Amino acid sequence: MDTRYTHTDYYLPELYNKLLKNISVNCKYINGTWSLHQKLEYLNFIKRGLPLPPIVINKTDDDRYELIDGCNRINIICDFMLGGLENYMNAASKTALEGTLMHVYIIYGTVPDADFKILRRSFHGLFAGFVGAPPTSPPTPPTPPTPPTPPTPSLPPLSDIKIITEKKIIIHQKTKIPKKLIHEALKTGVWNRYIGAEKGSAPCTVCKQTQITQREFDTGHVIAEINGGTTHIDNLRPICRKCNLSMGAQNMEVFRKKYFS
Structure with missing residues (x-):
């Protein structure tokens, strides 16, 4: 599978307004719902600039956005931007969050539903430093009368992923300037x-x-x-x-x- 993608940094308000407001979420890939405590902990991690997995979005050929990975994270960001968590944080925390960058991978081209699972596994491998490769030798045939084991799909090697360079916000978190409160x-x-x-x-x-x-x-x-x-x-x-x-x-x-x- 030949996949093209870009990696872009967005501030939370910009991420919500440009991508998340109209994104389509495939319910097959939601692994449970986070509790309020987990939501607030995730926002706290964002505010502190801790390393977090990026959000992976598919931009289809007809200009629709579909989620590949990060459903709960997207729901939390939308909830925060719509004021649903306002009662659980002070003004300083809210201002700090709005000035924080999020990492987003955008995959281009319509991805068939059957390929979503492979894409998710491939990107999880990429973030963990794992390179998937096809087996170097054929599997050992099963001993009769055991029925043959169906082959499992292998991850596409990272060399098949072509990175497209496009204009993006080049700001590193280490040099981020926190917003000051206006009295x-x-x-x-x-x-x-x-x-x-x-x-x-x-x-x-x-x-x-x-x-x-x-x-x-x-x-x-x-x-x-x-x-x-x-x-x-x-x-x-x-x-x-x-x-x-x-x-x-x-x-x-x-x-x-x-x-x-």
Whole structure:
């Protein structure tokens, strides 16, 4: 089986908005459901930057996304992004998670259902440093009258996996800059400067569509922290929650021109 794939790093909000919102999950490959304790432990591992297996997704020929491995992990990330675990973590933990990178393998081309099991085994072998290879000699024939044992499919050798190089976010976790909390006094100053203290509400300064208020708005970075931006008032703007999550590691003007120009 000739498989092409790319390896890309995504921030959690970017991963959810670009891939996970519309992904198709094949229920045959769900190994039980994790408890609340397991879910919170997994999010804690992500926040601490511990080594974790990547999520493996198949992009089909008709541009659909199907899960190959990582069902429970995807469900937990979606639950977190939709606010289902909000009552179990503080604001600092939530901010740290939103600034964490996740590793994703995207396999290209429609994968027949019969090949899913082999693909999963192959990628598990790849992550563990195991190279599967066909047997070097034929199996010993069974002694009559024992019926012959049906052959088991061998893993495709890793040399058959062709890596396609494409543009991706090249950011290493060791050099990741944790996001800083924006204090209420600074948020008030941002609103007063760019909206006006006398105004109780206004359109988001990025999308110009969502209404924000003095009580409910996010402070977005003009230059992202990961790109050297600071939390000074000159580098902050009052924006809506949706734009703030969707920007990820992009600078504000790049994001605005890409989606709202």
